[in-house]
Amino acid sequence: MSKDSEVPELSVEIFRLIRELLKEYCGIFFDDSSRGLLQRRLLGRLKLHNLSSFSDYYRFLLFDKQRDEELAALMDILTVNETYFFREKKQLLAFSEEILSEIKERKKNSRRLRIFSAGCSTGEEPYTLAILIKEKNYFKDWQVEIIGGDINRRVLQIARNGVYRQNSFRATDPYYIYKYFEPIDNDKYKISEEIKKMVKFSYINILDPFKLRFLGMMDVVFCRNVFIYFDSESKKKAANNLYNIIRPGGYLLLGHAESLINVSTEFVLKHLKHDLVYQKPERG
Numbered sequence: 001m002s003k004d005s006e007v008p009e010l011s012v013e014i015f016r017l018i019r020e021l022l023k024e025y026c027g028i029f030f031d032d033s034s035r036g037l038l039q040r041r042l043l044g045r046l047k048l049h050n051l052s053s054f055s056d057y058y059r060f061l062l063f064d065k066q067r068d069e070e071l072a073a074l075m076d077i078l079t080v081n082e083t084y085f086f087r088e089k090k091q092l093l094a095f096s097e098e099i100l101s102e103i104k105e106r107k108k109n110s111r112r113l114r115i116f117s118a119g120c121s122t123g124e125e126p127y128t129l130a131i132l133i134k135e136k137n138y139f140k141d142w143q144v145e146i147i148g149g150d151i152n153r154r155v156l157q158i159a160r161n162g163v164y165r166q167n168s169f170r171a172t173d174p175y176y177i178y179k180y181f182e183p184i185d186n187d188k189y190k191i192s193e194e195i196k197k198m199v200k201f202s203y204i205n206i207l208d209p210f211k212l213r214f215l216g217m218m219d220v221v222f223c224r225n226v227f228i229y230f231d232s233e234s235k236k237k238a239a240n241n242l243y244n245i246i247r248p249g250g251y252l253l254l255g256h257a258e259s260l261i262n263v264s265t266e267f268v269l270k271h272l273k274h275d276l277v278y279q280k281p282e283r284g
Helices: 012-026 032-048 054-063 067-078 089-106 124-135 153-161 174-180 209-213 232-243
Strands: 112-118 143-150 163-165 181-185 188-191 199-203 218-223 246-254 268-271 276-279
Touching: 012 032, 012 054, 012 067, 032 054, 032 067, 054 067, 067 153, 089 124, 089 218, 089 246, 089 276, 112 124, 124 143, 124 174, 124 199, 124 218, 143 153, 153 199, 174 181, 209 232, 218 232, 232 246
Parallel strands: 112 143, 112 218, 143 199, 218 246
Antiparallel strands: 163 188, 181 188, 246 276, 268 276
């Protein structure tokens, strides 16, 4: 290992330039106290590309032909992906008992349900939604599409595999584990094929309005514990992008530590029996 004097230093100036680049790319904002953390996590990238300084690395991120691949690799290093099945139970009750019932009546002619799970991480959230929908027998002859999106390619691969350890089930009723998972060794479980085929996973950046539109229109968007990493500008941009892909009358569900106060006035805050959610108003 190099001596401290030989370790490249991430200067305040270059730190702020890299920080702005990352914020523009994915919305994640690193405050001034994160300079040491960013330096430690990026050192390996300098070595990988045979770069001697962080200023060289910054130029690499700007101009190299591999910049897109490098930025995607950075997301694997810098994003936090802690999640588990059946997280935030009150919100899931609002979804399964109230939102789904309302959509069933409103869309009984089209019989199509589309849901987007933004920042889906290793897939526990969209698979949870699929299980809850499966439990509602009145959707059995509907066309149901659930899309999980994230900017971390590593966690998306885990999600596609659908294999989870015991820690992912710390809030899961054994009924669901028995019914929808297959034990494959002492502490691993595989999601059932009937649930797995309901969910598709894709590399999606919610700050990119053009790629987001390729998803098509959604009835419900879950974007939980994503905005907490954004600064005000990125929150507004993301909220607007999500608004544009939600059908009139559709819903946006955020994490309990998040709100749209000072972010967007387009959505209406709706008081349901189990939780507060945001709804896109019906037009005309």
